[in-house]
Amino acid sequence: MNVKTSLEVGKDASKPEQLITAHIDIWTSAILAKSSSGRGSSKKYELYGISKLRELILELAVRGKLVPQDDNDEPASVLLEKIAVEKAQLIKKGRIKKVKVRDKINEDEKSFELPRNWSWIRLSNIYDVRDGTHDSPKYQASGYPLVTSKNLASGTLSLDDVKYISTKDHQKIAERSAVVKGDILFAMIGTIGNPVIVDIDDEFSIKNVALFKPINGLLNSMQFLRIQLIVASKYLKNNASGAVQKFASLTKLREQAVALPPLAEQQRIVAKVDELMLLCDHLEQQTEASIEAHATLVEVLLGTLTDSVDADELAQNWARISEHFDSLFTTEQSIDALKQTVLQLAVMGQLVPQNPDDEPASVLLEKERLIRESKIKQPSSWLEITENEKPFESPESWIWLRFGDVYPLEYGNNLPKPKRSNTGEYNVYGSNGIVGSHNAACVKSSCIVVGRKGSAGALNISLDDGCWVTDVAYSCIPIKGIDLYFAFMHLKTLGLDSLGKGIKPGLNRNEAYSLPVAIPPLSEQHLIVAKVDELMAICDQLKEKLQQSQETQVQLTDALVDRALE
Template identity: 55%
Template sequence: MSVERLITDNIDVWTSTVKTKSASGRGSSKKIELYGIKKLRELILELAVRGKLVPQDPTDEPASVLLERIAEEKAQLIKDKKIKKNRKQPTITQEEIYFPVPANWGYARLEDIYDVRDGTHDSPKPTLEGYPLVTSKNLSSGKLDLSDVKLISKEDHLKVQERSCVDRDDILFAMIGSIGNPVIVDIDVEFSIKNVGLFKYYNRLLSCPNYLNYFLKYAAEIMKKQSAGGVQPFVSLGKLRGFVMLLPPLAEQNRIVTKVDELMSLCDQLEQQTETSIEAHQTLVEVLLNTLTSRADAQELMQNWQRISEHFDALFTTEKSIDTLKQTILQLAVMGKLVPQDPNDEPAVKLLERIAEEKAQLIKDKKIKKQKALPEISEDEKPFDLPSGWEWSRFGDLGYDLGGGTPSKGNSEYWGGPIPWVSPKDMKRDYIDSAIDNVTDKAILETTIKLIPENSLLMVVRGMILAHSFPVALTKKSVVINQDMKALIFNNIEPEFLLVVMKGIKNEMVDLVDRSSHGTCKLVSDKLWNVVLAIPSLRQQRQIVEKTSELLNICDQLKARLKESQTTQLHLTDAIIDKAL
């Protein structure tokens, strides 16, 4: 089967097979990987280096003759003292040849075909003016990027040039960190390299740089698996020089490059179309769900939901669409649109009066300090029409707040106790009953940290996470918190209801975050405690919690089924790849 046929016959597999990226790190905006198209690109490269991409031409000059001519050029360069003679490499073993070699192909170690070097291993002193020092990060985009590069002096540059002078058409290869990312040098700017492999030619006329570039992309995947190092994996110059390359005749190298370019261009088109389709699908989901949370009466709300429910199976087919549905459910809960209203319920104003009375008593008993009164809620601050019996309240009026701190790390008597010391890194779940670090009773007695009771609401108010999220959680036992957190201690409000509310207004909370020029994110107390919330009766709060839990569980089931389907698609994609090879 031709590669074109392989692509077209399985077009749905390539474009529909996606993989969710890891949630760790300061994530990219793209949370899914187009796994099918990624595997298709890998397949094209593998077919290319196996000699299965273009027909063999018996009239081509055999690769064995090409290797002899390259060896002669190398020997002459050594004789003329233009390059040094490297130590002799061991004979190539069968284990180093990963698959059968076509009849007119040959194989050799990379250093027998190319002049393989690397850059400096030192750290030249940065200067305000001078020559760019290229490292692995400047290759990470798949192109040579000098937009973020340190400059070094002419003296240091000339030292590096003695070891590894870079010319146009040479190929650079990242040797540390993200191994690989080979790029062809397509500029005439002078620069130095550090911890980067350099492939030069014994005779440019006997080489096809684009074929070498494609081969190195394939080889990089093997080298990554064989690389040394832990946090910073690396491949040594010796490994790079000794890697075995299966070499086609020069004429076939050029034909392969033409075909790979053509097929990679097709992959680019598929990728663009798939991304556009995914983005359009998500936009449609968001527009339709927004009609549920807009200012609409009950009849219009039902009409909007009917429109969505008729196409439910087609709409909620990605993790992002299901996450958007979950957020909409939380928003509907906040707005009182999730459960019917009961005119017999006690009005929320009575509930808020009891909360205010209890807070006043705590102040009178000197259990908490009197806080500055929060301003009256203006009409402009009310984001939607309240259901009958509900009431608006400032967040800070629902209870009283406590901050946190860090006991001295130098005092061992403060640490290792039974009391969880909660920091933002612990705020990855809805309920907190433990933490990575714990403190002792002595720490509470002798430092400024305060014990926060069970069923209090914890919030992160400082940290990079606030750029895109607002972590909240309920305490299930007494805890203390660090200085990047705030806690609201409250009674007369259903704890799970308050958790639902704060998760439901996540986007609004993120919009309140202040961002400094160097990226620090902070939600100041004045903005936090002045947030306006809609409060129903206690009975209604419990109903909302129950209904929200029920609907979110259905969403989680949808996600689980989606993951099963995605796993099946991944296996199908891998099976097609294996069959093609």
């Protein structure tokens, strides 16, 4: 797709502020999927377009492209003269310190052409820029809060989870950087940036945080300064010092070059930014509501498939979904839900027809022989499976057993990292995949690897002649009569990842062993695996097309941003 061609719009949408509102569909359509790994993940998507729109609004604001200039405004150069006089008086009175910075701003520091009546200036020429302590004062149970970068992380000043220091330490820090309402704080270490305007009267100290104080002439410019600092954060992060933890020095903050508009225009810019950010909030809420409504609709419709009482009802429900296939499966979340439904239908015996000539599963499975030969132990939880325990009605040729009857889990063996390599003959599996290789194998055949600690319930399959399974995982070799691919697919539907409990969840083997599972005849297992592979390939094609579409939307978004900043 030619992105530039698709962005050809009329002259009426050529101005930056018009580009913002003329392409709402592009801003709201550029959505990226997040990784679904890990417990406690909230949103599985990123509103890339709206995020870029927010960045664009701020970038346009500091470049003078968000509101028109007014020739009647007092030029920024006049404002600078007033500030210089005010600043000289404050230095003479000892209210602020004189700071040496480079006066001349080089051409490479000027990232855009200035609008009329604007001026380039360094931050320390127009603001009193200080920093807090870099020492580590002794903490105590109560006293004065010590604000650090983490207290600015949300974009607002938060005194939650704050350390306290003594009056003596607070007074010592206050001599250098007393914070008052209306000042701006800026994180200098770690997540550099997150400028916030102090909106509380409480006294507190700061550590590894920069402090911007207005000179009287700029008392009404702090909202605009915050916008400038948000935009400047990107540059400051890229040029921060420190190998382990990035750090923006006070000197770099003081010498940061910014474009200063007339005071009246600053106020108009701030008002327009507030207006457009409110628009972004509404777009975000509407987009999220639409995504969640779509996910709920998909969940409900797919649920009708697994809840079907017979083949006829299943066919009817599938026909209803097929009519709207293109509009239903338009997100990675919906395609993943479709995949999971396919697996669920497969293990319920609703994906392929049964063959009455198949040998029943009960003839193949050798539970009693394995127990007699003491190859597996029989926990007390292996009681007869009652009808109430069965989550669905299985075909007649299938057999219900406990998980532990057919999927024995064996503890892995510890293999310290120094003993692993990348050149060994056998793969080494941790709880969530391959973590190296080794020249010996603790499992001598193909197997399923089930996460035991950390990524509890995570599943991997080893199709080699052997592998090493570490002590944070189980190895699982299904008993005779169970196809390995069917077992791998089957385990994905049992919710093993939800069994682990605690801060570091661990999969309890006995808890898994008590789960009721339905096993089909071996020949039907093969048919099920083939059908699942066929349908999963279709789902993968859907996802590939979706990813291509998402890439196009991202390109359109980026092209819009480039056009607006030209």
